[in-house]
Amino acid sequence: xxxxIQTQALRFTYPGASGETAVLDGVDLEIKAGSFVAILGRxxxxxxxxxxxxxxxxxxxGGKVYVDGIDTAxxxxxxxxxxxxxxxxxxxxxxxxxxxxxEDVAFAPENxxxxxxxIRRRVDSALQQVGMYDYRTHxxxxxxxxxxxxxxxxxxxxMQPRCIVLDEPTAMLDPIGREEVLKTIRTLNHTSGVTVVxxxxxxxxxxxxxxxxxxxxxxxxxxxxxxxxxxxxxALRAIGLEVPETTGLLWELRQEGLPxxxxxxxxxxxxxxxxxxxxGAKDESPVPRAGDGTKD
Numbered sequence: 051x052x053x054x055i056q057t058q059a060l061r062f063t064y065p066g067a068s069g070e071t072a073v074l075d076g077v078d079l080e081i082k083a084g085s086f087v088a089i090l091g092r093x094x095x096x097x098x099x100x101x102x103x104x105x106x107x108x109x110x111x112g113g114k115v116y117v118d119g120i121d122t123a124x125x126x127x128x129x130x131x132x133x134x135x136x137x138x139x140x141x142x143x144x145x146x147x148x149x150x151x152x153e154d155v156a157f158a159p160e161n162x163x164x165x166x167x168x169i170r171r172r173v174d175s176a177l178q179q180v181g182m183y184d185y186r187t188h189x190x191x192x193x194x195x196x197x198x199x200x201x202x203x204x205x206x207x208x209m210q211p212r213c214i215v216l217d218e219p220t221a222m223l224d225p226i227g228r229e230e231v232l233k234t235i236r237t238l239n240h241t242s243g244v245t246v247v248x249x250x251x252x253x254x255x256x257x258x259x260x261x262x263x264x265x266x267x268x269x270x271x272x273x274x275x276x277x278x279x280x281x282x283x284x285a286l287r288a289i290g291l292e293v294p295e296t297t298g299l300l301w302e303l304r305q306e307g308l309p310x311x312x313x314x315x316x317x318x319x320x321x322x323x324x325x326x327x328x329x330g331a332k333d334e335s336p337v338p339r340a341g342d343g344t345k346d
Contacts, residue, residue, distance in 0.1 A: 053080040053116075054082065054117070054135075054245050055080070055117055057077050057078060057113065060074050060076070060078070060112070060115060061110060062096075062110055074096045075267070075268035075269050077096075077100065077269070081213075083213075085245055085246075087247050087248070087260065087261045087262075087263060088261070088263070089250075089263045090262060090264045091291075095268070096268040100249075103115045103122065104135050104137075104215050105134075105135040105215065106122040106131050107137070109123055118130075120134075133211060135214075137206070137214075137215050138216040139202075139219070140217055146190045148190070149190070150187060150188070151182065151186050151189075152173050152177065152186040152187065155176055155186075155204045155205045156208065158205055175208075176205070176207040179204070179207055180201070182197065182201055185197065195224065196230035199230075199231050200231060200234055203216075203231070203235075207244075211244070213246075214244055214245070215249070216246070218250055220250070228255070236258065257276045257316075261274065278313070280312070283312065296314060296317060300314060309327070310324070310327060
């Protein structure tokens with residue numbers, strides 16, 4: 051099966067940029083349909099620039115980008131590319147264009163020429179998928195940040211893309227809003243089979259993906275399952291990234307000589323690893339013998 055997104059030796063330099071340093075410098079990446087991929091990197095690493103290449107907002111300075119096998123440089127295929135890959139940005143206010151939630155979600159399908167009956171079905175379905183159906187007649191500006199972002203996601207869902215790329219969608223949200231958006235993303239991926247590419251700087255968010263890709267100075271420096279990538283604590287810190295708090299705790303304890311795994315990413319897995327260690331230490335403690343002065 052061909053990947054839904056593929057880059058080959060992707061290189062990009064912003065026009066007018068001084069020097070020869072590329073924002074993206076030879077990135078080779080394949081993303082399978084139906085997967086959930088998180089892309090990490092410090093500010094300036096190239097992750098948002100990579101995101102904008104996935105639906106031809108930007109075109110390569112060198113190399114190639116393919117969306118479902120289509121070269122993004124083919125201008126006559128731009129609509130097909132953007133029907134396949136939808137983008138959700140950091141600030142939902144920049145994507146909300148109507149004064150009523152359901153009208154905003156209907157905006158993109160209307161512009162695609164979708165028949166009115168089908169638009170109604172898509173709008174209702176999209177709002178139900180993101181848990182915002184009861185707010186369909188509300189004014190978007192009265193919603194919370196997390197609710198606005200879910201409406202923005204619904205607007206993309208209504209276009210029925212096979213892949214959604216989210217560029218730091220929780221950066222402006224409080225913890226409750228972040229969890230609302232993440233729950234929506236996970237549900238879309240698990241129940242609807244939508245390919246999700248999540249650009250984030252939150253390690254705990256990336257840990258929920260199937261795969262983590264790390265960029266540094268425009269190059270791909272790590273790629274694999276979250277437990278595998280985050281176990282490279284020193285390598286990640288060397289490029290200015292941290293690891294989930296659970297991994298950081300286990301790593302610090304390992305430095306003290308305690309035999310703990312680094313792949314226990316969730317709070318529950320971390321607690322279980324610590325509990326197993328404590329139980330093991332208790333079982334290995336010396337058993338008092340008669341006559342050694344120990345009281346009953």
